[in-house]
Amino acid sequence: MYERALAGREKALGAEHSATLMTVNNLGTLYHDQGKLEEAETMYARALGGYTNVLRTEKPPLTALRSFATVLGRSMKATNTNRQISFSRLSRLISLVKERGKEDSLIIQELGRAMVFWNNDESAQVAYSHAVRYIKGQCADFGGLYCSGCRQPITVKMGLHVCRQCADTELCGRCMADYAHDALVLVRCARHTFFDVDMAALAASESMGIGDRAGASAWMDTISDEYNAGERE
Numbered sequence: 310m311y312e313r314a315l316a317g318r319e320k321a322l323g324a325e326h327s328a329t330l331m332t333v334n335n336l337g338t339l340y341h342d343q344g345k346l347e348e349a350e351t352m353y354a355r356a357l358g359g360y361t362n363v364l365r366t367e368k369p370p371l372t373a374l375r376s377f378a379t380v381l382g383r384s385m386k387a388t389n390t391n392r393q394i395s396f397s398r399l400s401r402l403i404s405l406v407k408e409r410g411k412e413d414s415l416i417i418q419e420l421g422r423a424m425v426f427w428n429n430d431e432s433a434q435v436a437y438s439h440a441v442r443y444i445k446g447q448c449a450d451f452g453g454l455y456c457s458g459c460r461q462p463i464t465v466k467m468g469l470h471v472c473r474q475c476a477d478t479e480l481c482g483r484c485m486a487d488y489a490h491d492a493l494v495l496v497r498c499a500r501h502t503f504f505d506v507d508m509a510a511l512a513a514s515e516s517m518g519i520g521d522r523a524g525a526s527a528w529m530d531t532i533s534d535e536y537n538a539g540e541r542e
């Protein structure tokens with residue numbers, strides 16, 4: 310289905326239109342989920358090339374930046390057998406977050422997922438703390454992060470658990486408890502382990518979240534030094 314959609318979009322819109330790139334990205338995720346990692350890599354590499362060009366030539370819309378962050382995060386996991394490529398994609402993701410992600414929850418979240426994947430739990434916690442969206446002065450949610458179990462938007466009150474192996478699987482507290490007792494079955498996540506975001510720490514900290522530009526900048530500087538951000542693939 311995606312293959313046909315892709316051919317149609319490429320013909321009608323061109324290879325670097327955001328809708329075409331999104332379809333390439335979706336096809337990559339589909340292959341990734343099916344365990345066809347070589348095919349996934351081909352699609353991801355194609356999408357990454359396309360986004361790199363789009364970001365260079367235009368004033369990129371937020372949707373393109375978000376998709377670019379998503380492809381970097383997912384492709385990094387698909388190519389984990391090649392640590393060098395995977396690490397280089399992580400560096401690019403950090404650069405993107407540093408340059409453009411400070412005011413966008415979804416882009417920072419992608420870095421949280423990446424840090425979980427790289428087992429850097431401390432940085433994952435910080436990334437999620439900067440991804441928190443405040444509504445009326447209260448820690449509210451993550452600006453569009455959905456539970457893979459109940460499909461509800463995940464709020465700070467619900468809890469957040471991030472799969473360490475999957476490209477994009479997160480659970481709310483209730484679904485995590487169901488999963489732990491086998492009341493919720495996630496086919497992809499059989500025997501996967503989860504990172505538990507410390508929600509009490511998120512709710513207790515005042516100087517975090519979207520909009521805390523100074524705090525986010527200082528942290529981004531540290532993490533980009535740590536992961537050599539700025540180097541190109």
Ligand SMILES: [Zn+2]
Pocket residue numbers: 456457458459460461480481482483484485
């Ligand atoms: Zn849920």
Ligand SMILES: [Zn+2]
Pocket residue numbers: 472473474475478497498499501
């Ligand atoms: Zn999983």
